[in-house]
Amino acid sequence: MSLPGNPKLVVIGAGSVIFGVDLLSDLFQTPELRGCRLTLVDVDAAKLERMAGLATRLNEASGWGVSLEASTDRAAVLDGADFVVTAVEVRRDDLWKLDHELCLKHGFPSVLSENAGPGGLSHTLRSIPLVIDICRDVERLCPAALLINYTNPEGRVCLAIRRHTGVRAVGLCHGVAETVPWAAVLLERRPGEIEFLASGVNHFTWVTSLRDRRSGEDLYPEFQRRLGQQQPEVRPLSRLLFERFGLFPTTGDDHVGEFIGWAAEVIGTKGYDFDAIAVQRTRLSRQLEDWNAGAEAVEPLLSQPPRERALGISAAGLVADLVAGRSAPKHSLILPNDGYIDNVGAGAVVEVPGIIEKGKVGGLRVGALPGPIASMVAREVEIQELVVDAAVSGSRELALQALLIDPVVHSARAAEAFLDEVLSVHRPYLPSFQ
Numbered sequence: 001m002s003l004p005g006n007p008k009l010v011v012i013g014a015g016s017v018i019f020g021v022d023l024l025s026d027l028f029q030t031p032e033l034r035g036c037r038l039t040l041v042d043v044d045a046a047k048l049e050r051m052a053g054l055a056t057r058l059n060e061a062s063g064w065g066v067s068l069e070a071s072t073d074r075a076a077v078l079d080g081a082d083f084v085v086t087a088v089e090v091r092r093d094d095l096w097k098l099d100h101e102l103c104l105k106h107g108f109p110s111v112l113s114e115n116a117g118p119g120g121l122s123h124t125l126r127s128i129p130l131v132i133d134i135c136r137d138v139e140r141l142c143p144a145a146l147l148i149n150y151t152n153p154e155g156r157v158c159l160a161i162r163r164h165t166g167v168r169a170v171g172l173c174h175g176v177a178e179t180v181p182w183a184a185v186l187l188e189r190r191p192g193e194i195e196f197l198a199s200g201v202n203h204f205t206w207v208t209s210l211r212d213r214r215s216g217e218d219l220y221p222e223f224q225r226r227l228g229q230q231q232p233e234v235r236p237l238s239r240l241l242f243e244r245f246g247l248f249p250t251t252g253d254d255h256v257g258e259f260i261g262w263a264a265e266v267i268g269t270k271g272y273d274f275d276a277i278a279v280q281r282t283r284l285s286r287q288l289e290d291w292n293a294g295a296e297a298v299e300p301l302l303s304q305p306p307r308e309r310a311l312g313i314s315a316a317g318l319v320a321d322l323v324a325g326r327s328a329p330k331h332s333l334i335l336p337n338d339g340y341i342d343n344v345g346a347g348a349v350v351e352v353p354g355i356i357e358k359g360k361v362g363g364l365r366v367g368a369l370p371g372p373i374a375s376m377v378a379r380e381v382e383i384q385e386l387v388v389d390a391a392v393s394g395s396r397e398l399a400l401q402a403l404l405i406d407p408v409v410h411s412a413r414a415a416e417a418f419l420d421e422v423l424s425v426h427r428p429y430l431p432s433f434q
Contacts (some may be wrong), residue, residue: 004069006035007323008080010135013087014040014070015047016279017284019150021054022306023085023315028058028066029302032320039069053292060331074137081142085315086134087150089311090126090429093274098425099123100271106418108408109264112271115153115203116258116380117408118415121387121399122422126154126429128160128391135165146317146322147362148172149334155202158334160388171334172318175251176205176351177311179298180331183210186226187219194219199341199352199366200377201384202334203255206247207344207367223248237266248428259380261407277353321356330354335363343370348381381407394432396423 009027014020017179020040027033033262040055042048052070059066071077078084086154099119103110106118113119131151138145147169151157158171185189196266197209210219226246227239237253237260254272257263290296308314313331321328333354337344340363352363369377390398396419403415423433 001357002007003297006037007082007319007328008037008039009033009083009085009319010039010041010074010078010081010145011085011087011110012041012074013089013151013230014051015042015044016087016089016290017047017051017281017288019087020051020095021284021288021301022308024051024055024058025301025304026314026316028062029305029309029317030320032323033064033066033316035065035067037067037069037380039071041071041074041077045072050288050292053132054288054298057298058290058301060184061113062302064250069398074134075141078137078141078145080189081138081145083315083319084134084138084142084145084147085150086131086147088127088130088134089151090130095126095276095429095431096123096272098162099422102418102425103408104269106414106421107411107415108418109261109268109269110271110408111257111263111269112254114258114272115255116383117406118403118418120153120156120258121406121419122386122426124156125391125399125422125433127151128388129154129429129431131157132160132164135161135167135169137166138167139236143167146170148318150174150315153202154334155349156353156384156388157382158202159384160337160392162349163385163388164392170311170318170354171349171351172315172352173202173334174308174311174313175203175255175334176332177313179207179250179252180311183207183223186230187223196331197353197364197366198250198332199350199369200249200373201249201344201348201380202351204259204377204380205250205332205351206373207250208247208368208369237263238304240266246370247373259376259407261410318356318361322359325359328356330356333361333363333411335361340365343374344369345381346375347385349384379407387410392432394430394434396433 099122100113103113103118108118110117149171154171161169180196181191195211195213196204198207239250242248253267332351334351337348337350386398386402403409
């Protein structure tokens, strides 16, 4: 991959307060991106303006010399982009909350309703048209660009890009990377002292190897022993799956539980904590206003690494590795299964340990998953293919098939009623079903 000394990055969905602040803080701490061309895009002009204001202040404080641009029209600014970052949603919280309510209304024991299960299907039907539309512009205006996706459901969105566009794409998710420091604390070691390999599909990944980085000692037995000493409320679903299937799932009980039909028996159906995230957004929005007004210094944002950077799985870090042409391991990347997992289909999009090497993005071969785990992953892969094709084609039949083989769905009549209500209440956001 040959890049200019000042690569052009177009960030679509930059107005999101949590994502936008983290990304800008990260970018202005990345030396390889000094002098880059940064374009922020969002359909909400007010949110875009305040994020562009923060970018200007960070640019001045860092001395990075970044060329800044902001636009509500992505087609006007995509030309010549080397990287396109996507973090887009349709009314994220309120429609997600509605999906969860609809799942429970129709009798589905859904634990989160975001990335899998009936709620995940509804979310996918809304997300894929957004990203595919962006990809059409990328194909036309900057076909050589690498698209870095954060939009959920990640695995399904990346599969849609692979199957229905010619855009090169990779998905980034902090789920696996966040489990590494958690496991290190449990083992009373530093994160850098353990070799932690996980694979599967996004939000349904499994720790396939846990070793001492220096000696090669297998740390899984010690991990299992210490995990057994934890209080019962510490990841009860993940511990039960570990006990029954021999590998520990990453990303936490709520995400893993989306793929398990009986998960609600263990962790309930409370769903996402929307109140807590609303408090966080409100606090950060006020702080953003203070940064832009000069009432609060932005320099702390240039000295404290944001979450994705601290975990080693950020868009700015990925771009920096590619620009510098260096080899760099990544805890996980969401990629087409190019021989990385032996017993998952070649057409699938998987999440595996990643590697940046010689200007290319790739994964590491992890071999085969244990049979029962592979069968659960394979079922999710089949569901993903049906949902993706349904979202693109507007096929009610394919969407219904995806529901009927989903482990969270136990009633054919409820599946049809749920789907019809989803297609009705979300109709403005489902262009292919018009």
